[in-house]
Amino acid sequence: MSKPTTSGTRPTKKTRRGGADANTARLGFIGAGKLATSIITGLLSVRGQVDPKRIYISSPTTTNTETMKILYPAIHTSKRNIDIFGRFDCDIVFICCPPNVIHSLYKIGGTRPAALTTNYIPNMRHPVYIFSLVFGFNIDQIKDCLLNPENPGKYTAKFYRCVISHSIFYGIGHSYIDTEPDSEKFPNIVREILTRITTLEFVPGNHLDTVCVLVGSGIAFCYYFINSIADGAVKAGMPRNVAVKFAAKVAQSTSQTILTTGLMATQLKDDSSSPSGGAIFGQMILDKNEAASGLCGAIEASFKRSQALALNGAGGGDIH
Structure with a gap:
């Protein structure tokens, strides 16, 4: 006589004939x-x-x-x-x-x-x-x-x-x-x-390696960027928890604008910058400190590191 099925064992082939579903799949x-x-x-x-x-x-x-x-x-x-x-x-x-x-x-x-x-x-x-x-x-x-x-x-x-x-x-x-x-x-x-x-x-499969880096490392960079914006608000006197909250909301609304309108980020950036306003002066500081090339270089460095793990077996750890 066969033993009854328990929660730790697979049901018999007969009971599995219909296949698993979303509520039973292992x-x-x-x-x-x-x-x-x-x-x-x-x-x-x-x-x-x-x-x-x-x-x-x-x-x-x-x-x-x-x-x-x-x-x-x-x-x-x-x-x-x-x-x-x-x-x-x-x-x-x-x-x-x-x-x-x-x-x-x-x-x-x-x-x-x-x-x-x-x-x-x-x-x-x-x-x-x-x-x-x-x-x-x-x-x-x-x-x-x-x-x-x-x-x-x-x-x-x-x-x-x-x-x-x-x-x-x-x-x-x-x-x-x-x-x-x-x-x-x-x-x-x-x-x-x-x-x-x-x-x-x-x-498409041929883009997934790039997506892997954008999604994996890009998330960390976005947190880094949000934290940096919050630092500026803290420097201006805002409590950190409030500053982080507002910085995150800004990141949320700008991302949603791109996804909703389909417009390029460059155009939306220009539309958000008034002549001789605070935004354009701030962007000049970012350009002076090569923030754009730094972020681009960070993605490139992440991609090369991932390639090294895949092609050379260098190092270890979870990369994304």
Whole structure:
């Protein structure tokens, strides 16, 4: 007599015949860095409404997973990536490891990379949707790290590449995907889950590395810019908490203006600057201190660093 199914085991093949839905799907994460933590936190928030028992994380170290277990004791963790596809049998998988991890697989694998999951993932009994958030590697390269080359046609796995912003942590993120999210090619089960905490937008795959840097590093630079504007208001006598609030509102309204009107930022900047007014004098100070070229250079430096992680395996850490 077979044992009854428990919350920690996968239902039998018979009960799985109809497939998982947005309320039952198991979500796996390979990697437990800042990005994975942001997505998981967003999913487990009130808006995400995902049961922690449906979250599965693999990471070679327990530094971040132990923290997550304290906050959400019901989540499942492992040090083995293969468990995400094998023992945990996840329906949706996010590849969140840094690019130097994938680089190392190609370095030690020779003509074909070594498997990210020690052994190639098993042929799943059900569809599995795999989302790569790894900078510098296309879908075919990620597939080569997961699928057995002897029988790739037997897999029901579907691959996508995407960029997800860290603000998903707060349930207000943006996601950019290489497949039109409203099309039949995009899985409805994933759409239903992600749209609870993020917007979905199509971006061609050849632009996703640039988007990755803009979204990842650009957020930090925007916080830096908002804080700098607030510093000026504090210098003029405004309390810091009030100054930061007003600076954030200015950033919010200007961004929304660009998105709503479709006008170029340069034109809107000129429209906001009166002749011989305070704004134009302030811009002269920014130009004198090369603020524009500094921000441009910061994006370039972030892109080059990400390339170094992907192409040379330099350093480590979560880059976006």
